[in-house]
Amino acid sequence: MTPDTSALRWLAACLPLALAACATTPPPSRIAAPPPAAWQAPLPHQGSLASLTQWWAQWGDPLLVDLIREAQDLSPSVAQARSRLVQAQAARSASRAALGPALDGQASASRGFNEQIGAVAGTAQAGLQAQWEIDLWGGNAAADTAARERLAGAQALWHEARVSVAAEVALQYSSLRTCLQQQEIAERDAQSRAETARLSELSERSGFTAPATHALARASAAEAVARAAQQRMQCAVELKTLVALTGRDEAALRPQLSASPAQPAPEALFTIARLPAQVLAQRPDVYQAEREVAAASADVGQAQAQRYPRLGLSGAIGAARVRTGGTTTDLSTWSIGPLALSVPLFDGGRRAAQEEAARARYDEAAALYRARVRLAVSEVEQALVRLHSSAERNDSARTAAEGYRASFAATEARWRAGMASLVELEDARRTALAAQNALTALQHERTAAWVALYRAAGGGWER
Template sequence: MTIVKVRMRAQEISVMPGLRLALSMTALAVLSACSSLAPPPELPKQLMPEASRWHAPQGPALAAEAGAVVWQRLNDSVLLQLQAQAESANPSLQQVLARVQQARALSQQAGSAQLPQLNANGLAQRSRPAQPSGSPTQTLSSVSLDSSWEIDLFARVRQQASAAQARLQASELDAQAARLSLAAEVAQAYLNLRSCERLAQIAQADAAATAQLARFAAERLRVGFESAANEALLQAAAANAANLALAQQAECELAVKGLVALTAMEEGALRQALQPGAAQLPAIAGLGLAVASVPAEALARRPDLAASQQQVLAAWAERGAAEAARYPQLQLSGSISLANLRIAGGSDEGRGWSFGPSLSLPLFDGGARKAQAQGALARYDEALAGHRQSVLQAVREVEEGLVRLDAARAREALAERAAAGYRQSLQATERRWRAGLASAAELEDARRLSLGADSALVQLQREGLSAWVALCRASGAGWDGQAASPALKKSSGDAA
C-alpha cells in the first residue's frame, strides 16, 4: 500500500509562489478537520442502575469505610494480620502493581511526545582511502544539536497522552480492586478455616462421646445387660465418628495450605499466628449488613467499575487520536552543527544550521487511516458495552449478597433452636439408654440428629459471615476512592 505525502519547508515556499493556493486549501482542510473532532462524551446515564431495580431485602447502610476499617468490624486481630501480610507479599498483587508501573511508564512516554525533542550527536572518525595510492590520513570530527517539535494541530498527540493517562488511572484502580479482592479472599479463607476448626472440634467431641458409649456397651454386653446387636451398632457408630473426625481434620489442613498460598507466609509461622482464637468464628461489631437504598451509591465505590470507566475514556481518546491521524501533521525542526576535517597536517572547520516547518499531508493510503479510525471506534463501542456488562454484574453480585445475608440472618435463630432441641433430646435419650429404657438404635439416631444440627449451625454462621464479606467486596466497602494500599503508594513514590 502506497502513502503519498507532500512536505514543504519555509525556504522552499518563498521560491514557489504557485503553492500558495495549495496552502490555502490545506488550511481550509485543517479547519474543517478540527470541526469534525468532537470532545469526549460523558458516560451514558443508563450505565448506573436506577433505584427501582434494587429488589433485594435491605437493612442499615453499610458505610463507605476505607482500608482495614471495614474488616476491623469482624473484631479479629489475627485476620487483620493475615490481610496485611497478604497485601505485602501476595504474588498476584505484586503482578498487578508491576502492571501499574508499566502503565505509568507508558503514560510518561506519551506525555513527553507533547514536548520538543532535543538530541545531541557526536562523531569522531579517522580513515585513509584505498585509492588513490598514498592518500593521506583523514580525521573528521563533528558535533550537532537537533531539535524537533510536532505542532499538535488536531490533538492527536494530546489524545494519545490522554488515553495513556486514562490507562494509568485504570491500572491503579485495578490495583485497588485487586487489593480489595485479596482482602476479601483472605477473609473468606480465614472464615472457612475457623468454621472447619469448629466442626472438627464438634466431630472430635462426638467421637470421644461415642467411643465412651461403645466401651460402656461392651461392659454391659459382658454382664448380659446389652444385646450383641446393640453393642455392635454402638461400636460401628464409634468407628464412624472417629472416621468423620479424621476427615474433618484433613479439611482443616487443606484450609491452612490455602492460607499459606494467599499470605505467602512460612507454614510454621502461620500456624503459630493462627493459634489465638482457634475454632472461633469472628463476631461482627456494630452489625450493619446491607447497603444504601440507591444502588449507585454502593456501586460508585467499586474500584473495578471506576477502572472500567477509565478504560472507556481511554478508548474514546484513542479513537480521537486515530481520527486525527487522517489529517495533516506539522512539525518544526532545527539543527546546529560544527565539523572539523584534518588532512595531511591541514585542517578546515565548518558551521551549519537549519530551521523550518515540515508539513505532512496524507493524499492516498488506500483507506488505511480510515480503517484504523473505524477500528478505534469499534474498540470504544466494545469498551462501553463491557462497562455496561460490568455494572450489570456488579448489581447482580450485590443483590445476591443481600439475599444470602438476609436468608442467613433469618435462618440462624431457627438453627440455634434446632441444635439446642436435638442436644436436649440426645441427653435425655442417653439417660434412658443407660437406665435400660431406650435402645441403642434410638441413641444412635438422637446422636446423628444432634451432630447434624450442631454442624448445620456452624455452617450457617459461616455462611452469614461469608455473605457479609462478599457484600463488602461487591459494594466496594473498604475502598473510598482515595485510599491506596501501602504497596501502591510505595510504588508511586519510587516512580516519582
Template sequence: MALAVAASAALLSGCAAPTGSTADTPAWATPAKWAGAPVGNAATSLGQWWGRFDDPVLSSLVGQALASNATLRQTEAALRQARAVSDVQAAGLLPSVGASGSAQRSRTAGATANRFAAGFDASWEPDLFGAQSSAVAASEADVAVAKANLGDAQVSLAAEVAANYIALRGLQERLAIARSNLASQQETLQISNWRLQAGLITSLDTEQARAAAEQTAAQVPALESSLAQTRHALAVLTGQPPAALDAALADAAPVPQAPADLALAIPAQTLRQRADVRAAEARISAALARVSQADAARYPSLRISGNLGLSAATLGALTGGASVANALLASISVPLFDGGAARAQVRVQEAALEQARIGYEATVLTALQDVEDALVALQGDRERLAHLQAAASAAANADLLAHQRYQSGLIDFPTVLDTQRTLLSAQDGVASTQVSLANDHVRLYKALGGGWAPEGDGNATAMIPTKNTRP
C-alpha cells in the same frame, strides 16, 4: 525556504478539522434504594472493614497479604508500566533536541589534518488535529484503569484472606464438634459392650454403636486435611511458604462475626465506590480517545526540523572562528490513498468503544446483583442460624435424656443412635452456618466497594493498613 513553509501553512489551512465522536460515559439508571435493606442517613465507613470482625489475627493476615502478596505486587508493576507509557506519550507533544560531536584526523602526502565538529538537531511535529493529544488522553485513561485494577485486586485479596480465615475457624469448630461427638459415641459403645457382656442386649446394638462411632471418626481426618489446606492457602496469600502459619494458627478460636449495624449507601454512591466500575468507566474514556486518534490520522501532518553545525580544525576554534552550517526544514505528509485502511481503523476503534460501553453496563448490573445477593444471603443465614441454634440446644437435651434412659434400660439403642446423629448434624449445621453468615458479611463489604477509594476522594489509602505484622 520561507516559501515552502508558507505553502505548507496554506495547504493545512484548507483542510477540515476532524470531527470527534460525541460518545460519553453511559448514564446508567441505577435504582433509588436497595431492595434487600433500608438505607441509613449516613453510610458506614468500610475503610479496613476487616477490623469490624474484632479479630487481631484476621487484621494481621489481611495487612500482611496487602503488603506481600505476589499477585498484588504484579498488579502494582502493571500500574507503574501504565504510568511510564503515559509519560512516553506525553513526551511526544514536545520538541526533541539532540547533540552530536565528532573528531577526525587524516594524513595526506605526509601532511596531517585535524577536523572537529559539533552540532545540534531539533524536530517538532505540531499536533494540528489532536492525534497526539488523543494518544496522551488514552494513555492517561489506561493509567486510571490500572489504578482501579490495583484497587480491585486489593479488595478481592482482603476478601479472599477473610474468607479463608473464616473457613479455617469454622473447620476448627467442626473438628472439635466431631471429636466431642466421637468421644460420646465411643462412651456409648463401651456401655453397649458392658450391657452385651451382661446379656442385657444383643450384638446388634453393639455393632450399630461401633458403626456410628467409625462413621464419625472418618470425618476427623477429612476435616484435618481441609484445615491444613486452608492454613496453606492463607500462608500463600500472605506471601509466605505454605507451612509458615501452621504454628501461628494451630490454636482454635471462634468464628469471627461482624456486627449487624452496617448502614448502606445508596446504589449510585456504592457504584462509585467500586473499583471495577471505575475501571469500566476509564476503559470507555480510553476507547473514546483512541477513536479521536484514529480519526486524526486521516488528516495531514506537519513536521519541522532544523540543525546547527560547527566545524573547525581545533577544539578551541569551535567556540570562535568555526565555520557554521544551519538548516531549517518543514515537511508535510498528506494521506492520499491507503485503500480505506484509515477509515477502517476508525471503525475498529468505534467497535472497541461500543464494547467498552457494553462492558460498563454489564459491570454495573453485576455490581448491583452482588449487593442484593449478599443482602438476601445475610438475611437468610441469620434466620437459619437462629433455628439451627434452637435445634442444637434441643438435640443436646434429647441426647442427654436418651443416654440416661438407655443406661436405665428404659429405651432401646436405635433411639440413642438417632439422638446422637441429630446432635452431630445440628451442631455441625450451626458451625457451618456461622461460617456462611461471616462470609455473607465479607461478600457484602466487597460488593459495597470493599473500602477502596480512588485517588483524590480523600480516602485513597483506605485499603492499606497502617501497620503490618505477622500473626
C-alpha cells in the same frame, strides 16, 4: 536558514480553513449506564453498617489481617497488576513527551583532507538538533488522553487484584475455622459415643443389655471415629490451601491458629452510606471499564487526526573547530526550519480502516462497560439476598441446636437410668450432631456472604 516568507504567509492564511474542515469529532467519552433507583434486596441491619475501609481490622482477628497482607505481597495476580500499572505509567510518559519538541545532541571528530581549505585538517563538531510535530488536529493530545485514562484504569485494576486476594484469603480462613470447629464437634461426639459403647459393654457383661444393643453402640462409636478422622483430613487440606495462598510456614501457622481461637464475625462490617451509586463508583472493575471507554474515545480522535495534514518544524545549532598547520578556526551555525507540511493523498484506505477499527473498539468498550455495571448491580443484590437469608435462619438454627442438645442430654440421662433404649439415644445424638454442624455451617455461610458483599462493593476502595 529561514523558511520562505511567502510560503509562511500562504500557510497562515490557509490554516484556519484547514482547521475548520478537519476538526476531529470523537464519540462521547462517557456513556449512560444508570443503576437501579434502589436495591430490591433487603439491607442487613437496616443499612447501618461498619466502615468498609477498616473491614478486616474490624473483624477482630489480627492473624487474618497478617495473612491477607502476606497473601497480597505474594500473589501473582497483584504482581501482574503492578506490572501493568508500571507499563501504563511508562506509556503515559511517552505520550506526554510527544506533545513537545524532541532534542538530540550530536558530536563528531575526524581528520583528513578538507576541500574548503585545500589541506589536511582535524575537524571537531558538536550540535543540537530539535524536531517538533505541531499538533494541529489534536492527535497527540488524544493519544495522551488515552494513555492517562488507561493509567487510571490500571490503578483501579491493581486495587481490584488486592481486593480479590483479600476476599479469597478471608473466605479460605473462614472455611478453615469452620472446619476446625466441626472437627472439635466430631471429636467430642466420638468421645461421647466411645463412653456409651463402654457402658453398653459393661451392661452386656452384667446381663442387662442384649448383644445386639452392644453391637449398635460399638458400631456407632466406630462411625464417630471414622467421621472425626475424615474431618481431620479435611481440615489438613484447608490448612494447606491457606498456606499456599499466604506463603506462611505451616509448622508456624498451626500453633498460631491454636493460640488465636475463632472469633464470631462482628454484626457490622460494612458502611455503604448511599446505594447504589457509591457502591458502583468504588468498584475498581467498573471504574476501569469507564476509563477504557474514555480511552477508546480518544483513540478515535487520534485515528481521525492521522487522516489530516501534518506540520513539522525542526531547528539546529552547532559549533565546529577546524585545525590545520597550527591554525585553529572556530565556526558556529544555526537554523530554524524547514517548516514541513505533509499531506496524505493516497494510502489505499489504511487510515480510514484504522479509524473504523478504533470506532469498533469504542463500541466494544461501551458495551463492556454497560455489562460490567449490570454485573456489579447483580453481585451486590445477590450478596444482600444471601446476607438477609442467613440472618433470618441464624436465630432458628441456634434455637434448634440448643433444643436438640438439651434433648440429647435428657435422653442420655434416661438411658443411663434404664428408661430409654440405645436406639432412642443414638437417634437423639444424630439429630443433635446434625443441628450443631448445621449451625456452624450457617455461620460460615454468613461470613462468606459478608466477604461476597465486601468484594461486590469494591473492597472499600474510593477513587
